[in-house]
Amino acid sequence: MSQPTPSLDLTSCDREPIHVPGSIQPHGILLSLDPETLIVHQAAGETRGAVGRVVDRLPGEHAEAVLGGQVVHLIRSAGMPLTEPLYLGAISAPADPCRHLDVTAHQRDGVLILELEPSTPHPETAAQTLATVRRISAELDAAPNLARLIQVASREFRRLTGFDRVMIYRFLDDGSGAVVAEAKADNLDPFLNHRYPASDIPKQARALYLQNLIRVIPDVDYRPDPLVPPLNPATGKPLDMSDCSLRSVSPIHVQYLKNMGVAASMSVSLVVDGALWGLIACHHASPKLVPCELRESCKHVGQILSQQIKAREDAELHRQTARLTTVREKYLEALVQAAxxxxxxxxxxxxxxxxxxxxxxxxxxxxxxxxxxxxxxxxxxxxxxxxxxxxxxxxxxxxxxxxxxxxxxxxxxxxxxxxxxxxxxxxxxxxxxxxxxxxxETINWAGNPHKPAEPGGGMGQLSPRSSFETWKETVRHQSRAWxxxxxxxxxxxxxxxxxxxxxxxxxxxxxQLRRSLADKEALLSQKDLLMQEVHHRVQNSLQLVNSMLQLQARQTSDAQVKAQFEEATRRIMAVSTVHQRLWRSDQIQSIDFGSYLEELREGLLEAWGKAWAEHIKVHAGQVLVPTNEAVVLALVVTELLTNAVKYAYGGATGPIDVIAREDVQKVLRVTVQDQGMGMPPKVTPKSGLGSRLVRSLIGQLGGELEVESQSTGTKFILTVPLAARANQ
CATH class of the missing domain: 3.30.450.270 (PHY domain)
Incomplete structure (x- = not known):
């Protein structure tokens, strides 16, 4: 009985930690160092021929002892930190002065990483290389559209690098990719317009392509050289080799390339608006070393192509947007005319x-x-x-x-x-x-997309598909993309x-608002007429009562009776002042008690004489008091002020302060205080019309009155809970 075929978990490729392989490709040397002391922590590569020591003897040594003083000078001259790989220059190999090594450096997680690769003579001078890049840039710039641009790019990139095949590979919305341009040797089968499933380039590989813009595998048949020791002694962790050119490649990817008949490869990332648009993918049928200088030129051309792709896509987006905007405006004009x-x-x-x-x-x-x-x-x-x-x-x-x-x-x-x-x-x-x-749509897949991998040697292990022959798929139930x-x-x-x-x-x-406002204006006009009539009637009535009291006061010869008539007159004046203020205010539910006290003071000064003007002071902020309570409070303050004027200074003038404050508990505190002789110890104001009136009014307010009297003056403190009154 045959065993069932194990199911293939393609997400295992996404979980492969390809940034910490623990080994390098053997065509170079890698050293991890302390960036301050330059002591070697880890080493990998064939070091005997270059530095004269086996790799396991290098950890613990100083960089100068391993590579000589020239490399230390290059590191110190570069400055720290090196957040991105930087080409420092070429040095002579300590064990073989005729052999030269290209040195690049970068920092990762507090570790300085040096990479040394064979320095091969470049046929072009720096000026010639710059001229070549400028020529390619001009060719790209002259391309009339995106399709022509990427075709020119594939041709020029193959001319620059000498690879057998150069493809422009674009990532599609569903994660798959397509070869949208190709330049190749005549003996190779075309991959142009072939589609590749998303699993061919796992998620973590795409993330590395965004970070490290160029990736080279000179020989897929290499044997990885391990890092010694495997863990960095400074961090206790595997070395993060995300930015390393020498980083060893996933065995699955190596087998993938072998199945395609590829012996060497290079990939250059195309990044547009911070996203991985695609790759310049280069394949060669035999091992091929790409020196540092050429890699830098390739990276630069890749960045130029990315900018040109963005420019073409932005231009096309602008053209479409302009056309659609014109149509939209005409459509909106029709909507405006509708009912x-x-x-x-x-x-x-x-x-x-x-x-x-x-x-x-x-x-x-x-x-x-x-x-x-x-x-x-x-x-x-x-x-x-x-x-x-x-x-x-x-x-x-x-x-x-x-x-x-x-x-x-x-x-x-x-x-x-x-x-x-x-x-x-x-x-x-x-x-x-x-x-x-x-x-x-008929899609030409490079191999069966429904079988992107095959079972490997062990349970759950994967091996990439072995066939890349064109596999046609007819796709239905889809339209042209928006x-x-x-x-x-x-x-x-x-x-x-x-x-x-x-x-x-x-x-x-x-x-509707204009109609409502017109109705409101009509109602307000009627209200104003009514209020004006009411105001005149109230004022006339108060004036009549006031005149009668003044007439009675003039006709009596009794001083005590005369004083009582005058006090009654002042009480009428207090009520009249409240009414006058309400008439001038837009609000009828409440009144600014501080402003009202000022007006009350002015009215009382007319009765007491201007001699008191500089002595009676009001200290009050804006305190809103319900209208019905303002009248009662005004009468209480009038009584307390009258009492102070009559008795505090024995008939003379002196300072009298009226203070009104509202605290956070919505309690109004009104203080009337003088600096006079004070009340005798045995005297308490409990009799008389004024005292009875004050007690009655305070009872209406639900407030309390405290009296503090010393030889330095008398203080009346009235507290009224406004919040409690408002809730009744």
Whole structure:
């Protein structure tokens, strides 16, 4: 009975720690050092021929003892820290002065890493190399479009490096990759337009391509040289070799290249807007060493190509955006003329199909559906809109294979395999949809994409596929992809329509507001007339009472009675002052008690004479007091001030302060204090109309009155809980 074939876990490739292989490719030497002391921590490579010592004797030695003083000078001259690999120059090998080594250095996790590789004579001078790079840059710059650009790049890169095959490999949205340009030797089969599954380049490999822009394998048949010791003694961890040129390669990748018939390879990253756009992938049928100087030129050309790719894509995006903007503006003009935005969306369905290249479109407004071109049925469109309402509406929804996400779409895949949609409103609801018909595509895969790996020698081990022969796959239920410009055009349309809708709403609200304001003005005019009449009547009544009291005061000869009439007059004046302030204020529920005290003071000074003007002071911030309580408080303050004026200084003038403050507990504290002779110890103001009136008024307020009297003056402290009163 045969054993079942173990399932292949392709994610194991994603988990392979390729940045810490613990070994190097043997064509060079690697040393990890302490950046301060330059003591060697780890070493790898064939060191006997270059430095005259076996590798396991190097840890613990000083860099100068291993490589000579020249390399120490190069390190010190470079400056620290070296966050990126830097070519320091060439040195003579200590054990073989006729042999030269290229030295590069960088730092990683507090460790200084030196890499030494054979320095091969370059046929070009520095000036010639610069001229070559400039010529390539000019060739790239002259390319009229992206397709021509990458084809020129593959040709020029092969001319620069001498590799048998140079491919421009682009990563696609689904993670797979495609060879979009190729320059090759005549005897090689083409890989142009061949697709490769995402698993061919695992996630962690792509991350390293973003970090280390160039990767060279001079000979796939190499035997790795291990680091000695395996762990860095300074950190106790494996050495992170992410930025190392000599870093040993994953055995799976080595076997992958061998299966392709490749003996040497080089990859240069193409990075656009911080993302890995693709690779310049170079293959050679025999071992091939790429010296440091040539690698630097390749890296520079790769960066130039990345910039040119971005420029072409940005230009194409700009052209599409400009065209779509013109169409959008015409569409919006039609919406403005409609009776309502919703009706305009339903009526202008034909222009909607021109906004974005599509095969059909639909607008769903509540239970109404308007369609044009090739589209699902109304019921199917309404159901799709309901499904879209469950998604994030802040950005358009775009897919070129709706059936992958929404299984009912299989019924109408021929008419609408792709959909681009935006939700204008969830409450109404309002949804705009564009459809693209099925686009049957035949993809040429480099080998079977459904079998990217094969079982290896052990349980769970993988080996890359052995065949890269063209494997054709027919893909259905997908449409042409929506471009970034088209998706952004729909996003801008959504914002513009929402703006129009808000403007229409604001316009209607403004009409309603103007009507409301007109009604309010009419009511206010009536209110002003009524209030003016009431004000005059109240003031006339108070003036009549005041005149009668003054007349009675003049007719009596009894001084005590005369004084009582005058006190009554002042009380009437306090009530009149509150009323005057309410008449001038926009608020009738409350009054600024501090300002009111100032007006009360002015009114009392008219009765007491200007001699008191410089002595009676009011200290109060803005304290809002309910109107009904302001009248009561005014009467209390009037009584307390009258008492101080009459008795504090024995008929003379002197300082009297009125202080009003509100604390955080919403308690109003009013203090009336003088600096007079004080009340006699046995005297307490409990009798008389004024005292009885004060006690009665304080009771109405729910407040308390404290009296502090010494030989240096008397202080009346009134506390009133405003918050408690407001809640009653």
């Amino acid at each position: 309502s935005i919703e009706q305009g969306l339903l009526d202008a369905i034909a222009p909607l199909t021109k906004l974005v290249p599509c095969d059909g479109a639909a607008v769903v407004v509540r239970d109404r559906v308007s369609q044009a071109g090739h589209a699902p049925s109304e019921a199917e469109t309404r159901a799709l809109a309901d499904w879209l309402l469950q998604h994030d509406s802040s950005r358009p929804y775009a897919t070129n294979s709706l059936v992958r996400h929404y299984s009912p779409a299989a019924a109408y895949a021929e008419q609408a395999s792709g959909v681009l949609a935006t939700v204008m409103s969830r409450e109404e609801p309002v949804v705009l949809l564009w459809f693209r018909a099925e686009h049957i 471009s970034l410009a088209e998706i952004e055009a729909v996003a801008r349309l959504r914002r513009a329509v929402l703006d129009l809708s808000q403007q229409a709403t604001l316009k209607e609200l403004n009409v």
